Amino acid sequence: MLARIDNYKKGEDRAFKVGLYLRLSREDDNYSLSESIVNQKNYLTDYVLEKGWTLVDTYVDDGYTGTNFDRPGFNRLLRDIEDKKINLVITKDLSRLGRDYIKTGYYLEQYFPDRGVRYIAVNDGIDTFADNNSNNDMSPFKSVMNDMYAKDISKKVRTTLDSKRANGKFVGAFAPYGYMKSLQDKNKLVIDPETAPIIRQIFELYVKGYGYTKIANILNDEGILPPGLYKYKNSNYKNPKSKHCLWTPETVSKILLNPTYAGNLAQSKYRKINYKLKKLRTVPRQEWVVVENTHEPIVDIDTFRLVQEMMRKKVAVNSLSSQTEHLLSGFIFCGDCGERMTFTATKKGNVYVICSKYKRLKRCTRHSFLESELEFHILNELRKIVAFSIDCEKLVKAASSKAVKTKKNDILSEIDRNEKRLKEIKRAIKSLYEDKLKGVLTEEDFVELSREYGKEREKLLERLSQLNAKIVSDTETESEKEALIKQVKDFIGFKEPNRAILSKLIEKIEIFENKRVAVYYKFKKPEEMR
Template identity: 25%
Template sequence: MKAALYLRVSTEEQASGGHSIEAQRQELIKYCTAFDYKIYDFYVDAGYSASTMDRPALKKLLAHCNKYDVALVWRLDRISRDMADLMKILEIFTSYHVIFKSKTENFDTSTASGKLMLNMLGSFAEFERSSISERIQLAHKKILNEGKWRGGKPPLGYEISEDKTLKINEDDALIVKKIFDLSANKNMGTRSIAIHLNTLGYFTRNHKPFTSSSIVRILKNPTYYGEMIHKRQQYVKRNGKKKIVYSDTYQTFKGFFTPIISKDLFCKSEENMNRRKKNRGTSSKIPNLLSGFLFCGDCKEYMLRNRRKNGEVFFTCKNYKHYGKCTHHYISENVVMKAIKKSIPNIEQSKSMIYEMNKKLVEEKEHKLHTIENEIATIQDSIRSLSRRKDKLFELIEREIITETDFINRKKKLSKEKEAKKTLLNKLHSNLNTIKNYQGDKNFMLSIKSFNNKFDTLSFYTQKELLNRIIERIEVFDNDQPYARKKIHIYYKI
């Protein structure tokens, strides 16, 4: 039977030291030898918490379920400390008839009693994680009550002193003061503030341009007027992944450090932000007919969709909206749709031109197919060669020709190279399928006729599918003259 070995440690210190991982590895290798299991592969998550399923090696382990018979861990809490996640993992194993075993705990999912024992151990693992979380929260509160910084990066404008309290970084503090002044006293929006700072040559702590969201995080942080916050950021699990949500019921603690701004200035800024929030439109939950099509003609970035209070849907260049680096490119969805509807009848009338273009494209298609198929054959040979080299490694370590350390390093290098080859292979297969699925002129013309005859009567999803069949890309160019109509270039999938 083939066994997949899953190893995990939760902290970077353990991962860099490697002792826990190596100890687990040796124990599981002995277990496989005792039960005469053939080791399929090692799946190692170094420095990842078991409270979520968002772990690279775990994802690979579950994706490769059809390639092994037994999933083996050193202890149950190595694979999960969350009962709901554990049940999902077991469901995947069961669907592929994979047996799940733990070396230190006596259960085996191939038996009814083993499944019962697993559920009990899973509950205890989740209880232990919750207990650890509670102790950490108490420790955080103790640190905050002492007026110290509880950990992590301090906000822009501050540094951490030797006694673990915050001290002002004068250069960065000037930027923070400017942001609050523009918001509270000049009543500027977050996007306008970001553009203004970028124009002046300021950068965030990570040496990146300011964005609207980075300005919002600063303007909503009470640390700047002298209060430290606790449990404002909370984690919600969705589909095995953690998502950060901001709560309005967070706790505040008096900080023993010098504030950068006054509380009155902070409240005034917050009032202005709330007032603007009521007046502006939203981009969420709007069916987007032009998603994936619409791009800025100048900077080639995609255009972001938004909606006014009156219901009008419009698009703006991403670089302009976030960084103020491009032209405005404000354009209404109705204007773009009118341009599409106006250009399509002209295509249907120019059939002779379509046939000539199609003839040329078919020739190009044949050439591309031949080139990609040759590349795929070469990469497949290379992957087979890497697999043989990996098998050779197992022989070398069994015969004690190489050390355990050499074995791990060489295997890691081969695995990395093999994964890169597989990624490239998948991309080439995708390109090959795209070219093979090219429908040619006949189907293109049928789609054009469908558009002309009944587009406005179709449902949203049918309209979207039809546009996907005929349109490759739409680019919007700013006009040189102010208030003039934007130039729209439509590229069709002929």
């Protein structure tokens, strides 16, 4: 490397071909007007003219973070260095080159010297061709400080965004499919009249018993744009892969799982690995930030909860398989080993349910039961229970008793989560105050973050008041009763017995080797029929 450098003439008498590199990131844009691209360019151009050097080109990266060196302007600068179009790179200061101390050190200590390129950071007094320049010796320390600054900014931005999420404010770059950002408030979601009907269609199809793949095929056959392609065509989202995407089972599944469609904003589903990498990791569902009643729902909460129950039981059958749709799919378990029962067909066309553990591992026993006989047994018993009941109202009351208990448990869980969050906010505000005293936070940052936490605390206290009121009067609304009565009446007639209705009435079914069938209902079976 030294031999190569010796081939170049160092010093002011050399004819330098200059490339100015200008960079401004979003976080820098709010700090000082002097850091603007125009001012950087004017300042450095005057510097070059004063020196009498030849200005070959200007390379600009506006809106790019310094922690990532994969920038279009910087990449063009490197290509021109390789083509020997320039041999002097100038920036206003070292942080404009980059804020990753490892990569910055690589360019200063290896890349530029190896290619005989001089580098100058004007305000920092760094000049790689100036011998005995103490500022050059300080460049590694400046790079570390720039890196720490970037890390600190990232932490502050993340804290602000976390606070907004906890307050039920949408902070994503693009609204989820089915919604769009409000023109009056970019942090609030409003229904997109063009795509919301597609979301409703997906939920309706699933409740009717269609699987993820079958729903995806229906949407593709109807020529409906999938989320990625719709976003590509209707926003500045320009991922080229989106131009060729289709509806997939995974896309359908993600939509069905998303609480946002029930009016409860769900965020923090993905997190960056660290402040230097763009790569994201998936966050477990239990760690999502979900805030209730933040916007208008596309599907009602009862439908959403029913779908979650059906998905938990894996009720829907994958339409890619050769299996037909089975009414009892997802409800049946082996009474002896506890594994799920699976469906298998004979050459004569008869369908049996057998223990999946036996089918896969040849452990346990077959527990074979003819599907048609099992369906008849279950439906016939339900008919008897309904007939025994005096009227539908009693069955509704029995069927909803467990749901009321579950709802109460959900309320208690939410109260517990909110109380824990209030304690976290209290600790966070105390930590912010300590950071302000230490000089880590400015007074302005402290006031802004404290205000965000204060808003979140007020919202949590208001929500706790509502939840406690619900606990006191945990009675069902008339609309909920009427909806359940309608479902039970539909089931009584068995005009369209479907898995959605069964999910309301049956918890699980167990089959034992001796052909005994045990049915666990979501309501209390009449004493006389036990």
